[in-house]
Amino acid sequence: MLRSTWVLREYLRGRNMAEIRKVAAMSKTRFEDLLRCFSSLASDPHSSAPADEREREEWMELLHSIPASKLKQRLTASVETKKAAEQEDQIVGELKHEFGMPPVKVRAVLALLREMEDRLSERRPEHTVVYWAVASHEPAGKPLEACALVPVRLSLLEADDIPDRQQDADFNCVRHMKVNKARRYATEAKRCGGYLTYADLGYLLGIHPAAISALVQKEQTTVIPLRGAECDIGRGVTHRREIIKMFLELYTETQIADRTGHSYESIENYIKEFGTVLVLHEQGMAAPMIRKVTGRSTRLIQVYLQLLKEYSRPEYAFRFNYLRTLVEAGENRPKKGGLGS
Secondary structure (H helix, E strand, O other), X not given: XXXXXXXXXXXXXXXXXXXXXXXXXOOHHHHHHHHHHHHHHHHOOOOOOOOOHHHHHHHHHHHHHOOHHHHHHHHHHHHHHHHHHHHHHHXXXXXXXXXXXXXXXXXXXXXXXXXHHXXXXXXXXXXXXXXXXXXXXXXXXXXXXXXXXXEXXXXXXXXXXXXXXXXXXXXXXXXXXXXXXXXXXXXXXXXXXXXXXXXXXXXXHOOOHHHHHHHHHHOOOOOOOOHHHHOOOOOHHHHHHHHHHHHHOOOOHHHHHHHHOOOHHHHHHHHHHHHHHHHHHHOOOOHHHHXXXXXOOHHHHHXXXXXXXXXXXXXXXXXXXXXXXXXXXXXXOOOOOOOOO
């Protein structure tokens, strides 16, 4: 059996394309050429492709040995590959002629696009979509049209979205479903390095952003990591205040997570942030300078300073000592390339 026939046979049997190419030591371009040639033969047995007589005989035998349904399914995928190749050729033309890119840069851009396509599409689970959200590193106050966007994967549907008839007497009430979806979307976006807004949730859920905001505010125990909550915009400062108060009142991180809905990572970041403000304040640094050093908003710094004043009593000395130790340990941690690396 010729190598081309073996490759086609394995592909039509459903084997993974990447595995086939690896075993056969075949480039992606050559593999796509084979599929296009074989598709031509399948659609027109009198086609001149392939030119080699032995290869043609083997391919004809292969055509008769594969069930028609599977043959159609796999060859349809090859048609999609052909369309993708044509689109890629169009991108190459635009990069060369419209942007004046040299061949080496064109190849680099294509490699990046292929990587993104594989990462976002090929292994995407069922019932998930790719949504473009504002990158988590974008600061508060920056116009949304000027912010960088990142692709995030969101699970549109999950089994838990449907209320339990045994626990929810009003099965037709979808208020909890909406809140759960909003929390899941925002959490998944944060894990991917982006933050959603109420406007994003309104688009995804198909309801007015104000309605979502009202639903969330009714759920006192629900904290959704939206851009406003994470970037010191709106209620985000209030959430931080409540978390720090619970920490100072000797609640554990597990208890705080259960009561607020925030992740452990977020809670730890807030505590470290508050500890940094504590140390800088004790060193005599003024609020405007603390804002500049920490990169947080003036409003949040004022909230932290108010908490320091409110809880500066002997019964909370243990927590403040812990915060000082936490900040000191972070400052003494060896940096990459330093003596300790």
